[in-house]
Amino acid sequence: MAYNYFTYYTEIEEYFCQKRGAHLLVSTLDWAVIESWQKAGVPLEIVLKGIDRAFEKYDAKRRGRPIKSLLYCVDTVAQVADEAKEAAAGRPPQADAPRGHGPAYSAADIARYLGANAAALRLAAAQAGKPALAQAFTETAEALDALAAQPSTAVTKNLEDLERHLTVFEEKLLAALTQAAPAAELVELRREVERGLAPYRRKMKAEQLALIENQFLQKKLFERYRLPRLSLFYLPAGAPPPAAEER
Structure with a gap:
């Protein structure tokens, strides 16, 4: 990749x-x-x-x-x-062309990233103040540590599959955060995103609006508890993983 x-x-x-x-x-x-x-x-x-x-x-x-x-x-x-x-309709399948040039991530890069995110989740668990959230954060940290401990060939063999695991972990964290958040906070976040989308709403499809609203809600809730984003999309080449509040 x-x-x-x-x-x-x-x-x-x-x-x-x-x-x-x-x-x-x-x-x-x-x-x-x-x-x-x-x-x-x-x-x-x-x-x-x-x-x-x-x-x-x-x-x-x-x-x-x-x-x-x-x-x-x-x-x-x-x-x-x-x-x-x-334009692609009816064309025969073609092999994917390589996208871009540059170094792929090494197993060590990914292991460090997973380990750093696990440490951040443990810190968030200690500061969560809610047992259910602390448990969810700790369980995710343990899952990340397990992935990081895999042999290097297993880590880099299928990055798409690794990304699927990380996506599931994020979805479970979001579910726990949404469950724990007061209704008033969720309502205010909905209002905030609706205000931002108001000038563009008429030009956007319902599914586009729903995706943006859900991603906005996730980002805000992750920031509140200082949770890192887990996706490999947040791992820039040659740089440490960004903290949640930086994104």
Whole structure:
């Protein structure tokens, strides 16, 4: 698996800032948009083409202020994805071309990442203040340690399968967090995401809205308890794993 698979987030963020002409801190809602694309399996090249198209449409209208959010690109990314599906219809299957150039992750990189996340989860368990959450955090930490302890060949043999395990762990953590959160907090988070989505809601499909809302909720709840994101998408090459509050 080429490195671009796991730098999906940072490449989109950097490309968006490049198109905008200035570095802009990507908001929680923007990260939820990127995560919704990743969860939906939208290829990186499709996202970048969709961002290009969004800026072309925006520039054609000669609007003065620059685009501030990736939410403006959701519709055009969906358009490009639909066009790619139509263009591929009826074609014979082709071997996947390598995506990008650069070093793949080593077993040691992944083991360190899993171990660091396990340590962060144990710290969160000690500070959780709720037995059910502490148990969920500790169980996930133990599962990560078990994965990290596997032989190096087992760790790197099938990164897609490893990612599936990490996705399941995140889903179980989110379920525990949602169960433990007061209803008032969840309602306020829903209000926050609805306010952010309001200007773009009419241009987005129901499934797009649902994905973004769910990713926003997950990010906010993970940040509250200082939980790390477990996906390998959060492991930049040559860099330590980011803390939850940094993403």
